[in-house]
Amino acid sequence: MRNAGLSIEVLIEYVALVAQGDETIEARKELLIEQRNHLIKKIEDMNKTLERLNYKIEVYEGLLVEKEKELKKSEN
Template sequence: MNIDEASKEMQVSKSTLRYWESAELIPKVAKNKSGYRVYSEKELNWIFYIKCLRKAGMPIGKLREFVNLYRSSSNKSKRKNLLIEQKNTLLKQKREVEKTLNYLSYKIDNFDTHMLNYENEKLAYKQKIKI
């Protein structure tokens, strides 16, 4: 599979695929006689994995650390801890998004009554008060 096909199938830009390869996040991709990259199932699996971790918000530095630990087959607990840390970060972000969604839902559900009160306050302010 060439880079164009891999890019479309994995929904990742060609420049991102080149970057991930140069950053050693995915294995070196073999090249054909013409010098074009030829992606195998192995590279596609790595692309899928890196894409998932990036979607999870894992920074490139931690990704490099994770991939290096994976390739060296050492320190499985450290790899697992990196995944746990990222999961906890995502859960915290999820809680914040849920709080924001709850607030927006409240504002939407009560929009008309809140706006009516605001308009009444404005009218009362503009009216002359007799003393």
């Protein structure tokens, strides 16, 4: 479960629920659903950040191409 990115606190809670037996199956499921939702949000945030970085890189690539064109023109 640690490889799934769960915090130590959540793992402790999960293990405690497991130790309580089958009457906590629903609570364990809800805990996992909650953690999945947190992960989905984190992925969405990371994708937005990646998109912003890609955009900025594209802008800089465009600027570099323009500078190269200007340099070639000034060399001629």
